[in-house]
Amino acid sequence: MPDGGHGFDAPVAVGGYRWWYVDALSDDGAFGLTVIAFIGSVFSPYYAWSGWKDPYRHCAVNVALYGPRGARWAMTERGAASLKRTRDVLAIGPSSLQWRNDALVIRLDEISAPIPRRIRGEIVIAPQAITHRDYTLESHGRHVWRPIAPLARASVDLEAPDLRWRGHAYLDTNAGEEPLEKAFSFWTWSRARLPDGAAIFYDADRRRDAPLSLALRFNAAGEATPLEPPPVARLPKTNWAVPRLTRADDGAAQVLRRFEDTPFYSRSLISSRFAGSPVEWVHESLSLDRFANPLVRLMLPFRMPRRG
Numbered sequence: 033m034p035d036g037g038h039g040f041d042a043p044v045a046v047g048g049y050r051w052w053y054v055d056a057l058s059d060d061g062a063f064g065l066t067v068i069a070f071i072g073s074v075f076s077p078y079y080a081w082s083g084w085k086d087p088y089r090h091c092a093v094n095v096a097l098y099g100p101r102g103a104r105w106a107m108t109e110r111g112a113a114s115l116k117r118t119r120d121v122l123a124i125g126p127s128s129l130q131w132r133n134d135a136l137v138i139r140l141d142e143i144s145a146p147i148p149r150r151i152r153g154e155i156v157i158a159p160q161a162i163t164h165r166d167y168t169l170e171s172h173g174r175h176v177w178r179p180i181a182p183l184a185r186a187s188v189d190l191e192a193p194d195l196r197w198r199g200h201a202y203l204d205t206n207a208g209e210e211p212l213e214k215a216f217s218f219w220t221w222s223r224a225r226l227p228d229g230a231a232i233f234y235d236a237d238r239r240r241d242a243p244l245s246l247a248l249r250f251n252a253a254g255e256a257t258p259l260e261p262p263p264v265a266r267l268p269k270t271n272w273a274v275p276r277l278t279r280a281d282d283g284a285a286q287v288l289r290r291f292e293d294t295p296f297y298s299r300s301l302i303s304s305r306f307a308g309s310p311v312e313w314v315h316e317s318l319s320l321d322r323f324a325n326p327l328v329r330l331m332l333p334f335r336m337p338r339r340g
Contacts, residue, residue: 047072049074049211051069054136056155063097067140088115093107156186156189182250217321219244219318234246247260265279
């Protein structure tokens, strides 16, 4: 289990949040997934409508599966009675995350939306190395990110849908003491597996500070080296006109595959040149200005039902 206060039982501030994020791509490139476990769900319209009063009443496990036969997406919000946690175990409703023998075991039992289909089975994330450094994302220290395992392996064994594959993975955690949109208007993030490690770009437009730009390279032992960020590379806007940008040696990048395209968020597989070689990146763009729009929040229960 990673140290430094990032156990599943770490406190969450009133109005704040904590999440654990996993993404993985199969070795053959055909399949992908993300799993995000939230306490104080930053994307919850219900949490916002409550006035950000109690993060423990707004928990969810978000799971997204991508493959040749289409995608499944689930994010059912649950109340405090559905939350159980210790340092090494987090259970939200019927799904759970547990550190076991130095690996993160994720047990899923969710129903997708808007078309109700079950997502059930097990995912094991085995870190190649664990990092031990937090990165403060703004000067007030209210938002913190830790790339727990920039390099990891994923074993996916699902009963519903019937799906089994192996691939490379990534694991991190974010925590904050206030709603995300109070500190940020927009951010973009990318992670890549490299032949000798991993790389991460993190850019954010901050409301109280100058823009943030992090570029990190990790070796096989998980040790990070800060880099001078490469030039900005702009990607085509999404179908919802959400801007997308990344970093690249020559300021050029292209979208290989679209995973998510929503009014305020996109997730994609992109390619660019980094350190002189072509690299594929899992990439996300997030517009907090869009998310804070009351009309956008009214759309979210369609895909984010609440129980309890």
